[in-house]
Amino acid sequence: MIKLVQTLLSSISVGSLYALIALGYTMVYGTLKFINFAHASIFMLGAWFSAIIAAALLANGVTGIPAIVLSILIVMVICTTLGFVIERLAYRPLRDAPRLNVLITAIGVALLIENVAALNDVKIPGTQTTIHGFGTQPGKMPELLANADLFSIPLGSGTVVVDKVDALILGLSICLMIVLEFIIYNTRLGAAMRAASHDARTAALMGIPVDRTISITFIIGTSLAAAAGFLYVMKYPSINPPVAVTWGLLGLKAFVAAVVGGIGNVRGAVVGGLLIGILEQAGAAYLSPHFRDVYVFALLIFVLLVRPTGIFGSTAVEKV
Amino acid sequence: MSVLLDINSISLSFGGLKALSDFNLLMNKGDLQGLIGPNGAGKTTCFNVLTGVYAPQAGEMRLDGKLLNGMCCNQITRAGLARTFQNIxxxxxxxxxxxxxxxxxxxxxxxxxxxxxxxxxxxxxxxxxxxxxxxxxxxxxxxxxxxxxxxxxxxxxxxxxxxxRALATRPKILLLDEPAAGMNPQEKKLLAELILSVREKFHVTILLIEHDMCLVMSICERITVLDHGVTIAQGTPQEIQCDPKVIEAYLGKPMESEAI
Amino acid sequence: MVALLRGFYPYAIAILIAFVMYKVMPVGAEKIDLGILQINSFFTKVTGAIGIAIIMAVSLNIVNGYTGQFSLGHAGFMAIGAYTSAWITHYGSIHFFGNANAMEGLFTKGSALFVASLLAAGLVSALFGYLVGLPSLRLRGDYLAIVTLGFGEILRALLNQTQPVLDEFDIEEATRGEIFTGLGGALGFSGVPKYSNLFWVWSVAIITVIICYRLKQSIHGKAFLSIRENEIAAEAMGVPTTHYKVAAFAIAAFFAGVGGALFAHTLGNIVSPNEMNYQRSIDFVIMVVLGGMGSISGSVIAAVALTILPESLREFSEYRMIVYAILLIVFMIVRPDGIFGIREFWEVKWIRRLFRRTPKETHAP
Structure with missing residues (x-):
C-alpha cells in the first residue's frame, strides 16, 4: 500500500516533468508540423544552465526561495533567447519546405547544440576568445532546497513521504500549465496560435501575423523546456554530460507523451505526460527497473497502431 | 453491346453531408460518357469512390461482372480502372x-x-x-x-x-477528372480530338468529368448530371441540354418575383 | 546462358575487385611505399570501415531515399545482424571446432561458417525490418522516424540485460537458455572470431551497390520512387504501396544486418549495445541526406568522405559532429536534395557540364 502511494507520488512528479517537455513538442508540432528534435537539447541546456546559475547565486549569498525563483527565471530567459535564434536561423527559412527536410534540420540543430555544449574550454585560433562549454564530464546541481521532507503521512504500518522537491515540481508545473492554458484559450495571442495551427495559410489571409505567432509558440515551448530542465536537476542533482543519450531519450519519452495525448493538443500533452510517468514508475517499481524505456516505447507503438491520433487527437485526411 | 461498368445505387455521406446518394451508372464497352454538375456536386467524390479512395456506404460497383467494393486503390487499378487527377x-x-x-x-x-x-x-x-x-x-x-x-x-x-500514364496501366475504363482545366480553346479542341483518338487506338471506355460544356457536348455520347450528390438527369447531350432540371441546377430557378 | 552471364558478371567482377584489394592492401607491419603516399595497415582499417559505411548508407537509401520513408533505426538492424552473426560464429565455432578462435586463411571451414552467419544475420535482420516496416503502412514520415527510433532503443535496453558470453569451458554445464541469451549484456559480445577482412567487406559492399542500382533502374525501383513522389498517385497507378514500403524496410534491413555482421567480425570493433545507438543511425542518415536522397553514387561518395574525414582529422574530433550538424542545417536550407538529389552523379547537369569536352554549340542567327 505504501509502495503504491509512494510510486503514485513519484509518478506524478516525473509525469509532470514529462508533461512540461511534451507541451513544447506538441505546440511546435501543432503549428509547424514537425518533431522538434532540438527540444530535448534545449531541455539539456536548461538543466546545465540551472546548475551553473544556481552555483553562481549560492556563491553570491543568495539562497532558498529567492535563489530558486531567480535561477529559474534566468534559465528561462537564456533558453528562450536561444530558441528564438534557432527558430529564426534554422526553421524559418524552411516554412514551405517538405516536412522531412525540417525534421532533418531539427536533427541537425539538436546535434549542433549538444556538441557545442560538450566542448571543453576551446580557444578559437587567432583570437583571445575561449568558448567555455560544459565538457564531457557529469555535472552537479548545488542544493538549493535542503532536501528535507515537506511532510509525511502515516499510513497503515508506515509513512508516506512527500519531499519538497516533488512538491516544487508539481506546484510549478501546475502554475505554468495554468498560465499556458490561459494564454491559449483566453487571449488574442492564443486565438492566433490556435488559428495558425489549424490552417496557417487561411490564418494569414485573416490578417494574423503567422510568422510571428509561430515564433512566439516556439519560444513558449522552449521556455517550458527550460523550466523542466531546472526542475529535473532539482530532482536528480547529478547531471549527465551534454552528449549523453539520456537527454535524447528523455526528450523522446516526452514526445511519446505528446503522441499518446494526441499531438497538437495541449491538454492531451499533460494527460499523456502523467500517463507516461505512471507507466514508467509503476513498471520500474513492480516489474523491472531495467526496462523503463521499453514500457514507454511499447506504449508508443501500441498507441500508434491502435489509435494513431492519440487520446484527444482528431484525424486529418489528405484530400484527393 | 456488353455492360462493362455497372454502378448500382452507390451512396456516401461525410457526417451529415450526403456527398453521393443513390448513384447509378451503366457503361458499355467503348462508351464515352460525361459526368457534369456544378462545383461541389460530387463528381470527384464519385471518382474517388470508384477508384477505392472512399468506400461507399451502400450500393455495388461491378467491373466486367467483378465486384469492386472493398478493394483498395491499387487493386482496382489493376482490375482495369485507371484515373487522372483534377489537381495534377x-x-x-x-x-x-x-x-x-x-x-x-x-x-x-x-x-x-x-x-x-x-x-x-x-x-x-x-x-x-x-x-x-x-x-x-x-x-x-x-x-x-x-x-x-x-x-x-x-x-x-x-x-x-x-x-x-493512366493508359499505361492498360485500363478497361479510363476516368478523366477535368482534363481540360486551365486550357485555352485551341488546346481544348486538340484535347477533344486526342480523347476520341485514344478511345479508338486503345479500345478504352472513357468516363469524363468536365466543366467545359462545349467539350462535353461535342464528344460525349451520354451524360450524367449531378447536383448535391443527386443524379438529376441522364441522357444524350441533346436531352440534357433541354432538361429543365439541369438548367435550373446551373442557372438557378427562374426569378418568379420578377415575373409578377 | 548468355543472359545468365549478363546477370552475374558484375557480381563476379565485384568479388574479383574485393579479392585484389584484399591481396594488395597491407596488414600488420607491412607497408606499401608509393613515394608521396605511405600505405600502412591503418589505411587498410579505414578502407574496411569505408566498405561497411557504404553498405549501411546505400541500404538506408532504399528506405529514406527511394521510398521516402524516414528510418532512424538503421543502427538497430546493424545490431541485430552483428549479434546474430556473432552468436552463430562464436557458439558455432565452439560446437564444430572446439574453440572460438578464428582460423587462418581466406577459405576455411571457419569462413564457411562466417558466410553462413552473414546470410543468417541478413535474414534475421530482414525479418525485423519487415516487422518494423509494418507500422509504416499507417504512419507518415516523422511518426515513423519515432517508431524506428523507439525500436532501436527497445533493442538496446533488451541487449543490455543479456547474460555473459560463455566460452568453451562454461558451455559444458550451461542450459539452453543461458547459451541463447549469452550475448554479453552491457559489456558487449566479446570473443567474436575476427573473420572479416577487406575481401568479405568489399565483396558485400560492391554487391550491395550493384543490387541497389539495378533495383533503382528497374520498373520495380521506379515503383519505390513513385511512393516517395506522390503516394496517392502511386496507388492510383496500381502500385501496391504497402507491399513496396514493407519490402523497402526488409531489403534495407537485410543489408544493414549483413553490414553489422561484417562490423562484428572486424578486428578492433566492439559489439556492444551502446556502440549501435541512435547516434550511429543518425550518422548513416547524414550520409544519405548529404549524398542525395535516392542517389546511390551520392551515398557512396558521402560514406567515403564522412568516414575518411574524421579519421584524417583526429585532432579535431571534438568538432566532427559540429561540422556534420552545420552541414545538415546548411544543406537543408540551401540544397535540400543533397549533393546529387535523386540522380546519380553522372546524370547531374552541372557535372555533365564540367566534363563536356566541346563547348556548347552556338546557333548562328
Whole structure:
C-alpha cells in the first residue's frame, strides 16, 4: 500500500516533468508540423544552465526561495533567447519546405547544440576568445532546497513521504500549465496560435501575423523546456554530460507523451505526460527497473497502431 | 453491346453531408460518357469512390461482372480502372518516361529477385514495356520530352502525361477528372480530338468529368448530371441540354418575383 | 546462358575487385611505399570501415531515399545482424571446432561458417525490418522516424540485460537458455572470431551497390520512387504501396544486418549495445541526406568522405559532429536534395557540364 502511494507520488512528479517537455513538442508540432528534435537539447541546456546559475547565486549569498525563483527565471530567459535564434536561423527559412527536410534540420540543430555544449574550454585560433562549454564530464546541481521532507503521512504500518522537491515540481508545473492554458484559450495571442495551427495559410489571409505567432509558440515551448530542465536537476542533482543519450531519450519519452495525448493538443500533452510517468514508475517499481524505456516505447507503438491520433487527437485526411 | 461498368445505387455521406446518394451508372464497352454538375456536386467524390479512395456506404460497383467494393486503390487499378487527377499528381522528380513506366508496372510478372539477377523475364518485360511506353508517349506528343523531369513540363504537357500514364496501366475504363482545366480553346479542341483518338487506338471506355460544356457536348455520347450528390438527369447531350432540371441546377430557378 | 552471364558478371567482377584489394592492401607491419603516399595497415582499417559505411548508407537509401520513408533505426538492424552473426560464429565455432578462435586463411571451414552467419544475420535482420516496416503502412514520415527510433532503443535496453558470453569451458554445464541469451549484456559480445577482412567487406559492399542500382533502374525501383513522389498517385497507378514500403524496410534491413555482421567480425570493433545507438543511425542518415536522397553514387561518395574525414582529422574530433550538424542545417536550407538529389552523379547537369569536352554549340542567327 505504501509502495503504491509512494510510486503514485513519484509518478506524478516525473509525469509532470514529462508533461512540461511534451507541451513544447506538441505546440511546435501543432503549428509547424514537425518533431522538434532540438527540444530535448534545449531541455539539456536548461538543466546545465540551472546548475551553473544556481552555483553562481549560492556563491553570491543568495539562497532558498529567492535563489530558486531567480535561477529559474534566468534559465528561462537564456533558453528562450536561444530558441528564438534557432527558430529564426534554422526553421524559418524552411516554412514551405517538405516536412522531412525540417525534421532533418531539427536533427541537425539538436546535434549542433549538444556538441557545442560538450566542448571543453576551446580557444578559437587567432583570437583571445575561449568558448567555455560544459565538457564531457557529469555535472552537479548545488542544493538549493535542503532536501528535507515537506511532510509525511502515516499510513497503515508506515509513512508516506512527500519531499519538497516533488512538491516544487508539481506546484510549478501546475502554475505554468495554468498560465499556458490561459494564454491559449483566453487571449488574442492564443486565438492566433490556435488559428495558425489549424490552417496557417487561411490564418494569414485573416490578417494574423503567422510568422510571428509561430515564433512566439516556439519560444513558449522552449521556455517550458527550460523550466523542466531546472526542475529535473532539482530532482536528480547529478547531471549527465551534454552528449549523453539520456537527454535524447528523455526528450523522446516526452514526445511519446505528446503522441499518446494526441499531438497538437495541449491538454492531451499533460494527460499523456502523467500517463507516461505512471507507466514508467509503476513498471520500474513492480516489474523491472531495467526496462523503463521499453514500457514507454511499447506504449508508443501500441498507441500508434491502435489509435494513431492519440487520446484527444482528431484525424486529418489528405484530400484527393 | 456488353455492360462493362455497372454502378448500382452507390451512396456516401461525410457526417451529415450526403456527398453521393443513390448513384447509378451503366457503361458499355467503348462508351464515352460525361459526368457534369456544378462545383461541389460530387463528381470527384464519385471518382474517388470508384477508384477505392472512399468506400461507399451502400450500393455495388461491378467491373466486367467483378465486384469492386472493398478493394483498395491499387487493386482496382489493376482490375482495369485507371484515373487522372483534377489537381495534377505527377511523380515530379521522375522523368516523363519513368512516370509512364511506373504505371506499366501492372503488367510485370517478374519479382524483385529477377531484377537483381537480371533474369530473362526481367530483360524481356523491361524491354517490351520501355518500347510500349515510348509508343504511348509518341501518341501524346511527349516522346521528345521522354527524359525531361516531369515537374519541368509545361502545363498542357503535364495534363497529357497524366492521361498517358493512366493508359499505361492498360485500363478497361479510363476516368478523366477535368482534363481540360486551365486550357485555352485551341488546346481544348486538340484535347477533344486526342480523347476520341485514344478511345479508338486503345479500345478504352472513357468516363469524363468536365466543366467545359462545349467539350462535353461535342464528344460525349451520354451524360450524367449531378447536383448535391443527386443524379438529376441522364441522357444524350441533346436531352440534357433541354432538361429543365439541369438548367435550373446551373442557372438557378427562374426569378418568379420578377415575373409578377 | 548468355543472359545468365549478363546477370552475374558484375557480381563476379565485384568479388574479383574485393579479392585484389584484399591481396594488395597491407596488414600488420607491412607497408606499401608509393613515394608521396605511405600505405600502412591503418589505411587498410579505414578502407574496411569505408566498405561497411557504404553498405549501411546505400541500404538506408532504399528506405529514406527511394521510398521516402524516414528510418532512424538503421543502427538497430546493424545490431541485430552483428549479434546474430556473432552468436552463430562464436557458439558455432565452439560446437564444430572446439574453440572460438578464428582460423587462418581466406577459405576455411571457419569462413564457411562466417558466410553462413552473414546470410543468417541478413535474414534475421530482414525479418525485423519487415516487422518494423509494418507500422509504416499507417504512419507518415516523422511518426515513423519515432517508431524506428523507439525500436532501436527497445533493442538496446533488451541487449543490455543479456547474460555473459560463455566460452568453451562454461558451455559444458550451461542450459539452453543461458547459451541463447549469452550475448554479453552491457559489456558487449566479446570473443567474436575476427573473420572479416577487406575481401568479405568489399565483396558485400560492391554487391550491395550493384543490387541497389539495378533495383533503382528497374520498373520495380521506379515503383519505390513513385511512393516517395506522390503516394496517392502511386496507388492510383496500381502500385501496391504497402507491399513496396514493407519490402523497402526488409531489403534495407537485410543489408544493414549483413553490414553489422561484417562490423562484428572486424578486428578492433566492439559489439556492444551502446556502440549501435541512435547516434550511429543518425550518422548513416547524414550520409544519405548529404549524398542525395535516392542517389546511390551520392551515398557512396558521402560514406567515403564522412568516414575518411574524421579519421584524417583526429585532432579535431571534438568538432566532427559540429561540422556534420552545420552541414545538415546548411544543406537543408540551401540544397535540400543533397549533393546529387535523386540522380546519380553522372546524370547531374552541372557535372555533365564540367566534363563536356566541346563547348556548347552556338546557333548562328
Amino acid at each position: 499528381r505527377l511523380f515530379g522528380n521522375l522523368t516523363v518516361l519513368d512516370n509512364v513506366l511506373v504505371a506499366s508496372r501492372t503488367q510485370i510478372r517478374h519479382t524483385m529477385f529477377g531484377t537483381v539477377l537480371r533474369s530473362m523475364g526481367h530483360l524481356r518485360e523491361e524491354r517490351a514495356l520501355h518500347a510500349e511506353a515510348m509508343t504511348l508517349l509518341e501518341v501524346f506528343d511527349l516522346a521528345h520530352l521522354a527524359h525531361e523531369t516531369s515537374r519541368n513540363l509545361p502545363y498542357g504537357s503535364q495534363r497529357r502525361l497524366e492521361i498517358a
